[in-house]
Amino acid sequence: MSENFAELRIERVRREFGDHVALAELELTIKGGEFVALLGPSGCGKSTALNCLAGLLPLSGGQILVDGKRIDTLPPERRGFGMVFQNYALFPHMSVHRNVAFGLSMRGIGRAERTRRADEALRLVRLSDHAHKFPAQLSGGQQQRVAIARAIVLEPRLVLMDEPLSNLDAALRLEMRTEIRRLHQSLGLTTVYVTHDQEEALALADRLVVLRDGVVQQVGSPEEVYAHPANRYVAGFMGYRNMIPATVSDVDEEVVTVAAGRSVLHGVNRDGLTAGSAAVVAMRPSDVTVGEGENALRAEVEIVEYHGREQAVQARLPDGTALHVRTGSRLAPGDTVSLTVPADRVLVFAEEHPPGEES
Amino acid sequence: MAERGVDRVLWLLVPGVVFVVALFAYPVLYGLQLSFQPEEGGGVLANYERFFADPYLRDTIWITLRLAVPAALINVLASIPIAYRMRGRFRGKRLLTTILVVPITLGTVLTAEGLINYLGPVGWFNKILMGIGLTDEPVRLVHNYWGVLFSLIITGFPFAFLLILSYLSGIDPTLEQAAATLGADRRRRFRYITLPLLAPGLAITFCLTFVLAFSVFPSAYLVGLPQGETRVISIAAYESAFRDTDYPLGSAIAMIMAVVMLVVVGLVLLWRSTLYRGATGGKG
Numbered sequence: 001m002s003e004n005f006a007e008l009r010i011e012r013v014r015r016e017f018g019d020h021v022a023l024a025e026l027e028l029t030i031k032g033g034e035f036v037a038l039l040g041p042s043g044c045g046k047s048t049a050l051n052c053l054a055g056l057l058p059l060s061g062g063q064i065l066v067d068g069k070r071i072d073t074l075p076p077e078r079r080g081f082g083m084v085f086q087n088y089a090l091f092p093h094m095s096v097h098r099n100v101a102f103g104l105s106m107r108g109i110g111r112a113e114r115t116r117r118a119d120e121a122l123r124l125v126r127l128s129d130h131a132h133k134f135p136a137q138l139s140g141g142q143q144q145r146v147a148i149a150r151a152i153v154l155e156p157r158l159v160l161m162d163e164p165l166s167n168l169d170a171a172l173r174l175e176m177r178t179e180i181r182r183l184h185q186s187l188g189l190t191t192v193y194v195t196h197d198q199e200e201a202l203a204l205a206d207r208l209v210v211l212r213d214g215v216v217q218q219v220g221s222p223e224e225v226y227a228h229p230a231n232r233y234v235a236g237f238m239g240y241r242n243m244i245p246a247t248v249s250d251v252d253e254e255v256v257t258v259a260a261g262r263s264v265l266h267g268v269n270r271d272g273l274t275a276g277s278a279a280v281v282a283m284r285p286s287d288v289t290v291g292e293g294e295n296a297l298r299a300e301v302e303i304v305e306y307h308g309r310e311q312a313v314q315a316r317l318p319d320g321t322a323l324h325v326r327t328g329s330r331l332a333p334g335d336t337v338s339l340t341v342p343a344d345r346v347l348v349f350a351e352e353h354p355p356g357e358e359s
Numbered sequence: 360m361a362e363r364g365v366d367r368v369l370w371l372l373v374p375g376v377v378f379v380v381a382l383f384a385y386p387v388l389y390g391l392q393l394s395f396q397p398e399e400g401g402g403v404l405a406n407y408e409r410f411f412a413d414p415y416l417r418d419t420i421w422i423t424l425r426l427a428v429p430a431a432l433i434n435v436l437a438s439i440p441i442a443y444r445m446r447g448r449f450r451g452k453r454l455l456t457t458i459l460v461v462p463i464t465l466g467t468v469l470t471a472e473g474l475i476n477y478l479g480p481v482g483w484f485n486k487i488l489m490g491i492g493l494t495d496e497p498v499r500l501v502h503n504y505w506g507v508l509f510s511l512i513i514t515g516f517p518f519a520f521l522l523i524l525s526y527l528s529g530i531d532p533t534l535e536q537a538a539a540t541l542g543a544d545r546r547r548r549f550r551y552i553t554l555p556l557l558a559p560g561l562a563i564t565f566c567l568t569f570v571l572a573f574s575v576f577p578s579a580y581l582v583g584l585p586q587g588e589t590r591v592i593s594i595a596a597y598e599s600a601f602r603d604t605d606y607p608l609g610s611a612i613a614m615i616m617a618v619v620m621l622v623v624v625g626l627v628l629l630w631r632s633t634l635y636r637g638a639t640g641g642k643g
Contacts, residue, residue: 077540
């Protein structure tokens with residue numbers, strides 16, 4: 001329904017605050033109709049990137065082009081992008097209906113058409129019954145839906161969402177997540193979505209951009225980023241909770257053999273490591289199983305948390321490194337166990353000091 | 360007590376209540392009953408009848424309103440754009456705020472002295488005007504209506520500015536950002552978002568600066584024409600009570616003064632009650 005652009009190009013976009021670089025040379029091309037998630041912890045530059053796109057923050061360098069036309073010099077009101085704010089930013093002195101119709105009246109659309117389109121948008125987010133209430137009379141989830149309706153009623157060529165679900169409780173968050181995906185699919189709106197929640201990003205996006213300290217770490221489909229994290233930082237963000245220091249003893253093409261936690265492990269060489277170099281072994285807690293077998297580690301169970309079908313176990317390797325395991329087997333603190341992990345689920349990265357961290 | 364929803368901490372209010380009763384309620388009630396006991400006989404309302412029958416007394420209401428309403432309006436209207444630009448954080452904000460607020464600490468007498476020095480017939484302002492040949496004789500800017508109005512603006516502006524700045528910082532800045540992404544330019548963001556949310560605060564600010572200006576006294580003497588166009592109502596009350604030692608008439612004038620202020624404040628608050636007064640989404 002909205003007129004999509006063919007592509008939006010973000011070229012070498014920089015943003016500095018004083019001498020702090022919030023966003024360093026961001027390069028990204030967004031295709032019309034795509035759902036892109038910017039993912040990273042707070043302070044990684046994802047909100048800065050979004051505000052630069054919206055025009056709420058001027059760029060320190062670089063340019064943004066929509067189908068070859070520069071838009072980074074336009075003020076926000078002339079970009080034609082819709083934005084959903086983290087705190088919703090509903091106008092408290094206007095009814096729900098007037099909130100949604102605000103953008104339409106700013107564009108000089110007549111009353112009849114305005115009412116029709118606002119009604120339609122409210123119907124889409126299932127709030128028709130609340131049109132005449134004020135924002136303060138609505139629940140958090142309802143306010144969120146008003147904010148979305150207000151942004152999409154203009155059929156913007158790009159919808160920007162700044163952590164829209166972070167102020168909602170867990171159950172509502174899941175519901176709204178489905179809602180956002182549903183709206184995206186039925187309206188075909190190009191969306192840039194900022195979040196620190198990897199699960200949310202994986203569930204919603206066609207493409208993920210993982211950011212850290214203003215630098216892009218990886219761009220890829222959810223499957224790519226989840227299964228093949230580009231570096232140990234992305235791995236950590238994608239659920240590779242176990243990061244064990246190790247030393248490379250042997251390299252055979254893609255398979256690397258390391259000594260870790262007084263055991264020998266085989267894993268996937270992710271950083272072109274050579275024998276003798278210091279490395280980090282990354283494993284997901286759910287990939288580790290209890291039992292004897294290949295690629296085994298010995299550990300002592302330390303803490304057991306009951307999670308229904310599974311237990312979350314923290315065990316300690318002989319050298320004192322902690323290892324997190326999710327398992328269906330019943331373990332008790334003090335047990336000595338053998339843990340195995342398939343070699344293709346063990347990622348071996350170089351032991352380097354990631355940028356921005358003191359060595 | 361606690362079971363009936365009365366917090367014992369409320370007892371801490373007792374000294375405050377005693378203070379208010381002793382220093383406010385009692386004098387007001389005393390003055391009120393005094394105003395009904397005219398010195399020169401006549402009915403209970405003789406003082407009030409005398410005030411409204413005598414144009415020299417009656418006109419002081421108009422004279423004072425003519426000073427206080429414009430002064431309050433100018434203070435509020437001038438504060439809005441300045442406070443609006445000073446919401447965010449920027450270098451030198453503290454210094455600028457200090458400069459804008461300093462006149463509070465000057466006091467009326469120093470302000471009056473300054474006004475006479477700068478705007479008086481031999482002050483710098485007139486010397487410059489005559490020096491560059493704009494006028495042949497000094498422009499009269501003190502010892503008349505304008506002198507008092509300037510003084511009220513200088514001393515009233517800091518109050519209005521500080522109040523409006525705090526109301527403005529209580530409005531969530533993302534509301535304007537949201538309006539911008541919805542296509543509203545700067546002017547319409549102010550018109551449709553900021554101004555409606557600020558309006559209740561403007562009403563309160565207007566009331567406070569109006570009340571301050573309506574009770575003008577020293578500057579009406581020092582930079583005004585106390586027997587002429589700036590014979591404000593407080594001068595009439597002062598002269599009745601302390602020059603003519605007619606305390607009952609003085610009290611009656613004070614009561615009339617209070618009623619006029621209450622009427623103006625009441626009208627403004629009535630208008631305010633028609634506005635949206637809920638949360639403005641900010642930290643305030």
